[in-house]
Amino acid sequence: MRAVLVINAGSSSVKYQLLDPVTGQSHARGLIERIGLPTGAVHHTVDGVRHEQQLPVPDHEAAMHLLTRAFTQHGPDLSQVDLAAVGHRVVHGGADFADPVEVTPAVLATIERLVPLAPLHNPGNLDGITAAREAFPDVPQVAVFDTAFHQTMPEAAATYAVPKVWREQHRVRRYGFHGTSHAYVSRRVAELLGRPLEELRTVVLHLGNGASATAVEAGRSVDTSMGLTPLEGLVMGTRAGDLDPGLAGHLARVASMSMDDYDQALSKESGLLGLTGSADMREVMARRDEGDPDAELAFQVVVHRLLRYVGGFTAVLGGLDALVFTAGIGENDPRVRAAVVDRLAFLGVELDHAANEAAVRGVEGRISTPGSHVEVWVVPTNEELEIARQAAAVVEA
Ligand code: AMP
Numbered sequence: 001m002r003a004v005l006v007i008n009a010g011s012s013s014v015k016y017q018l019l020d021p022v023t024g025q026s027h028a029r030g031l032i033e034r035i036g037l038p039t040g041a042v043h044h045t046v047d048g049v050r051h052e053q054q055l056p057v058p059d060h061e062a063a064m065h066l067l068t069r070a071f072t073q074h075g076p077d078l079s080q081v082d083l084a085a086v087g088h089r090v091v092h093g094g095a096d097f098a099d100p101v102e103v104t105p106a107v108l109a110t111i112e113r114l115v116p117l118a119p120l121h122n123p124g125n126l127d128g129i130t131a132a133r134e135a136f137p138d139v140p141q142v143a144v145f146d147t148a149f150h151q152t153m154p155e156a157a158a159t160y161a162v163p164k165v166w167r168e169q170h171r172v173r174r175y176g177f178h179g180t181s182h183a184y185v186s187r188r189v190a191e192l193l194g195r196p197l198e199e200l201r202t203v204v205l206h207l208g209n210g211a212s213a214t215a216v217e218a219g220r221s222v223d224t225s226m227g228l229t230p231l232e233g234l235v236m237g238t239r240a241g242d243l244d245p246g247l248a249g250h251l252a253r254v255a256s257m258s259m260d261d262y263d264q265a266l267s268k269e270s271g272l273l274g275l276t277g278s279a280d281m282r283e284v285m286a287r288r289d290e291g292d293p294d295a296e297l298a299f300q301v302v303v304h305r306l307l308r309y310v311g312g313f314t315a316v317l318g319g320l321d322a323l324v325f326t327a328g329i330g331e332n333d334p335r336v337r338a339a340v341v342d343r344l345a346f347l348g349v350e351l352d353h354a355a356n357e358a359a360v361r362g363v364e365g366r367i368s369t370p371g372s373h374v375e376v377w378v379v380p381t382n383e384e385l386e387i388a389r390q391a392a393a394v395v396e397a
Contacts, residue, residue: 002082003027004388005136008089009128010121012036014063017384018076021084021392024385027076032063044070060124064131085140086132087391089180089383090125092118093145094171100148100390103129103141111143117171117228120267142391149179152220157316160227174232176224178212184386185326185379186216192364193322193375201317203310206381207336208327209237209279213306215313223316225309231266234309235302237279240270242305272298281329281336303339310340320347320374326381331361341368341376348373 001020008015017029030044040057043050051074057063071078088103094114101107108126115122125143133141150158158174159167166172182204189204190197197219204214211234215223225233225241235241243266251257265274273279275298276287287295314320323344325337334356341351350372359365359378368376 001027001076001080002084004085004087004391005083005139006087006089006384006387006391007128007132008384009060009063009124009131011124011127014060014067014128016067017388018071018081019384019388021385021388024382026384027081028071028074029384030067030070032057032066035060035063042066042070044074046074046076049074060127060131061134064128064135068135083136083139085142085391085395086136087142087144087387088125088129088132089146089387090129090143091121091146091177092175093143093147093151094175095151095173097143097145097148098151100142100144100394102394103133103143107143117175140395142394144180144387144390146177146179147175149183150174150176150214150221150224153222153224157223172228174224174227176212176214176221177226177230178206178210178214178224179221180383180386180390181206181326181381182212182214182216182221182224184383185324185381186214186219188364188379189322189324189375189377190219192366192377192379195321200321201319202322202324203313203317203320204324204326205306205310205330205340206327207234207306207325207329207333210239211236211241211327211329213309213313215316217317223313233305235275235298235305236271237281238268238271238273240266240274272302275301281333285333285335299336299339303336303343306336306340307343310344314347320349322375322377323349324377324379326379331359331378331380334359337367337376337378344374349376351376 003018004021006017012035014032018027028046032042034040035057038056040055042053092114094117096110111122111126185204186202190200202216206212210230213225214221231239233241248262272284276284276294278284284295284298288299329336337356341349350369352367352369356367359367362380364379366377
C-alpha cells in the first residue's frame with residue numbers, strides 16, 4: 001500500500017495521519033500531546049479503535065519514537081507500507097514559498113529565518129521536521145505551507161499602507177493562513193459543481209476555532225482575511241480579528257499595557273472568549289438559546305464581520321458564483337450560515353432552509369435553492385488529504 005504520513009507538529013503536540021493520497025483513504029491517525037510536560041499521552045486510532053497510553057513525552061524526538069512505536073504495536077506495519085513521503089504542515093512560509101517543497105538544509109534554514117513572523121508556530125513545525133527526518137531518514141520530507149496558497153494575492157491586496165522601511169526590512173505585508181484548507185475546499189466545490197475552476201468566483205469561509213475568509217478567482221487566492229499574522233480578520237474563538245490599529249497606543253497610554261500583554265490579550269483572551277467567557281461556539285449558541293445577552297451580541301458581531309468580508313470579497317471578485325462554509329462552525333452551525341446567507345438576498349442568493357438545517361458534519365451538501373444565483377455549499381475541509389496530495393505531487397514531480 002502506498003501512503004503519505006502527514007505530520008502537524010506544534011510546540012507541545014504532534015498530530016499525524018497515514019493516508020492514501022489518491023483515494024483519500026485514511027489508514028491510521030493519532031495525536032501525541034503535552035510534549036515537555038510531566039503528563040503526556042499518545043492516542044492512535046486504527047480501524048475505528050482508539051488506543052491510548054499516558055506517559056511523559058520529553059521532546060519531539062521522543063514523540064516521533066512513540067509515533068513509530070504506535071504503528072508497530074497497533075498497525076498498520078510501516079515496514080509493509082510504501083511510504084512516498086512525510087508531509088509536514090508548516091504555518092509560515094513568508095514570501096519564500098508559494099508551493100510545497102522537499103525539505104533540505106536550505107529549506108530548514110529559511111523556515112527558521114521566518115520564525116519572527118510566526119513565533120508560536122514555526123518552531124514547533126521545525127522540531128517536528130527535524131525529528132521526522134531522523135525517524136524516517138530514507139523517506140522524502142515535504143513542507144506544505146499554510147501561507148502558500150495566498151502567494152497569488154495581487155500586491156494591492158497584500159500590501160499594508162505603512163512606511164517603506166517596515167515593508168522592506170521587516171517583511172510587513174499580508175500573507176494569509178489556512179491556505180491548505182482554502183485550496184482544498186475551493187477546488188472541491190468546483191468538482192461538486194461540475195464546473196471548471198477557471199470560471200469560478202468563490203468565497204470560502206473557514207470557520208473553526210481559528211477563522212478566515214478567502215476570495216478565490218480561477219482557483220487562485222486573490223484576497224484573504226488573515227494578514228501578517230493569523231490575528232487579522234474574522235472574530236475567532238480567542239482572537240479579536242480586525243480592530244483599530246490605534247488601540248495599541250491607546251492602551252499603552254491609559255493602562256500602561258505592554259506589547260506582550262496586548263498580543264496575549266488579542267490572541268488568547270478576545271474573540272468569543274472576550275465577548276462571552278467561552279471560546280466554544282457550541283456553548284455560545286446554547287447560552288444564546290437561554291437568552292444570554294452577551295451570547296446574542298457575540299453572535300451578531302460574528303455574523304456582521306462575516307457579512308463585511310463576504311460583501312467586500314464579492315466586490316473584489318466582481319461577482320460571486322459560490323459561497324462555501326467549512327470547519328467546525330461552518331460545517332455544524334445552521335444558524336450562523338442562515339444569518340449570513342439570508343442577508344445576501346440582494347445578490348440573488350437564496351438559502352434552502354431545510355437543506356441548511358439537515359446538513360450534517362462531515363457531509364458535502366448544497367444548501368442553496370436550485371433558483372439561487374449563487375451556489376451555497378457546506379464542504380468539510382480535509383487539510384491532511386490536501387497535504388498528502390501536495391507532498392506526493394512534489395515527490396513525483
Ligand atoms: P475546528 O477548529 O474546525 O475544530 O472548530 C471548532 C469550533 O467549531 C468551535 O467553536 C466549536 O464550538 C464549533 N462547533 C463544533 N460543533 C459545533 C456545533 N454543533 N454547533 C456550533 N458550533 C460547533
